[in-house]
Amino acid sequence: MVVKFTKRVLTLPGRSLAGQFLLFQLVVVAVVLIAVAAVSVAQSTREFRDVRGQRMIAVAENVASTPIVRDRYADPFAARILAPEVDRAVALSGAGLAEILDPDGRVRVSTDPARVGTRMDLSASRADEGRAWFGDGDIDGVRNLIGQVPILAASGAVLAVVSVSERYPTVWELIGGAGERLLLYLSLGALLGLAASWLLSRRIKRHTRGLEVAEIAGLADHREALLHSIREGVVAVNPDGVVTVLNDSAQELLGLGAEAVGRRVDELGLERAVVDFLMSGEEGRDVVIATGKHVLALNRRAAHSQGRHIGTVTTMRDSTELAALQAQLSSHRSVTDTLRAQTHEFANQLHTISGLVQLGEFDAVHELVGTLTRRRAQINDAVTQRISDPAVAALLIAKTSLAAESGVILTLDPDSRLRALSPALATDVITLLGNLIDNAVDASVGTTRAEVNVTVCDADGLTLTVTDSGPGVPPHLRESLFARGVTSKPAGAGGLEKQRGIGLALVRLVTTQHGGHVEITDGPDGGASFVVRLAHA
Known part of the structure; x- marks a missing residue:
């Protein structure tokens, strides 16, 4: 019987099993930290948009309700006259930019004089419809959070739009803004992950007896080849009565399939005597058990690993032919004994006759x-x-x-x-x-x-x-x-x-x-x- 194995083992050249595991664990820790940082950034961005968006609208409303703004927004010199008002709005809110726009989006007043006369796209805004609005928009190619409030006439017509905006913070600003506590937790998590990965790699190395992946795979291949090529049946049962090893010969002798591995012995439909023998956890001498098709000679040995009982290993041989030969021998001996008895009987009778x-x-x-x-x-x-x-x-x-x-x-x-x-x-x-x-x-x-x-x-x-x-x-x-x-x-x-x-x-x-x-x-x-x-x- 030839057993071939074509399994491939993924390994990293030049690294031990423990080293590979440590490397993989470090990658996992890094991925977790990145994910935590990403979640923190997303949460901070959402909070920034919700909180600061409402703040932008409040500042814009405050500017729009100022009497001088309502009276002089259309003045040809509005940029100079209303400059103090928009500057004060920026100073009070911490915004980056405050502006007064025409309904068509042309900038009339701005804290950035260079933007006076330029146009802002109001297609996404609802301020030109007479409603307050905040949302995202690009100003000079930079993403900003914008709050806009209309200046309305008595008739409800939109006279102008007050726009207050603030640049979105960068990722590092958001992480830093989360506070020292977040940075402390991330650092502590990284240290604990590194320590746990190192300890786990050491444990794996100890339990694998220092063997590398290729060596473990080789041992497994040799074990499979040995178990499935020998003629004697081999059955290993753990202390819970579950079959852990069942080679080809044992499958044939017991009438089982490979799916029996992993199931309890008493669930396989075996002869009661076979079940009792396999379930017994103690060592036993050679025992002969007759099943429906075979006469089996079984021997059981307890298995131990590092001083711990891990189950039993039972070997079995098909003694059906041997039993038949013994029966024939017994029949021949019976005939011999019969002839001897008849000889003894006839001798006594001949002695009597003589x-x-x-x-x-x-x-x-x-x-x-x-x-x-x-x-x-x-x-x-x-x-x-x-x-x-x-x-x-x-x-x-x-x-x-x-x-x-x-x-x-x-x-x-x-x-x-x-x-x-x-x-x-x-x-x-x-x-x-x-x-x-x-x-x-x-x-x-x-x-x-x-x-x-x-x-x-x-x-x-x-x-x-x-x-x-x-x-x-x-x-x-x-x-x-x-x-x-x-x-x-x-x-x-x-x-x-x-x-x-x-x-x-x-x-x-x-x-x-x-x-x-x-x-x-x-x-x-x-x-x-x-x-x-x-x-x-």
Whole structure:
């Protein structure tokens, strides 16, 4: 598997990650300060226009209401006669320019003698309509705030217009006009921003172990390549039960997609045993868990970073083929044990016959041979009359002899019926019956009745029932007995595969592959009853 990464990392050449972050933070601080200054300037400009605009109108009204202005505004020497009045208006208001205009905008009187005789554009003003007005306008190419008030005749006609204007302050004048407090706040904000940026850059450098952006990106690429190329499944879960890492093999084994990362384990629809195992935060030994499609060998380890618990990492391997091989080995060993038991039985019988011959009891020899032959025929007939599949029949006959050697009576229910099966299905049925019978015999050894009853029925699908006379299975273990690598028998009983619960896990796996299910109930006379139902026979 080849994993390719084409991500590009934006870096500034020649600068460390902490240095880049500090630079970016300084840029942010500068932008914030500029924005604050811009807002302050805009607010000051608005306040200047509102407050000073009304002031300009008030001064213009004061000039327009002066008797000498109303009497002499049209005098040929008005520029000289009314000059003191307009100068006083400027002095009182702090305005830059005060003028008296004709209704057509020609300047008759001005605090700037050079403007006498020039014209002012009154198109935006409403003073020529007989109303007071203030607004923006250009005077000699400079933006000014202008207030204008008409001088009205008794008839309401506009005789002249008094105009008072003031130049808009510059940006620096507006900022300075905001007072020392604004400058103090801006300076304090700049210092705090610089200090915070420097501290944050130091923290980032500490948490990234001094690694630069390219090195971090390289580590991330190698991590992704490693996780998604190994065959073992890897699942990381944080202390809150949320999946943080899920490689390709784990997705395949658990039947999940990449979207499972970031979700809680108990929300993914996994087997209950798998959920319990992944949610447990402590280290665990190798555990075998059977899901619907796989037999998984899992191992969990706690993960720590700088002395702090950050979750668990679980590795998993697909042991389905291994479990199948163990089942086959168990079947071969079962046949070997059966042959050994039969050899032991035949040896005892031959020794008896030899002794009777030496004693000359030929009639007794004849009777013993007849009895043994009839007993063997009864066992074979009891199975073959009900079980038409030769492989399954041979298994039941062999298991009968093997159980007898352990002191357990294995009987086939008279209502059992099974037609000949396909070779593949017959192999799976042998696996199911072999594991269930071995488990039942082990549980029945040493009990009072020491019996195992087997029922095989293919009337509706295929149903296999194995009932033992053992102590039974507690209800709280019935589900986990098939799912996890546990067993209801003492340690050491029944061989390695039974110690680790592989046999019953394999039973569940084979049953699920055939679209069936397996359950455990209480036997009619005590003990446990294992029932396997397959969808098709």
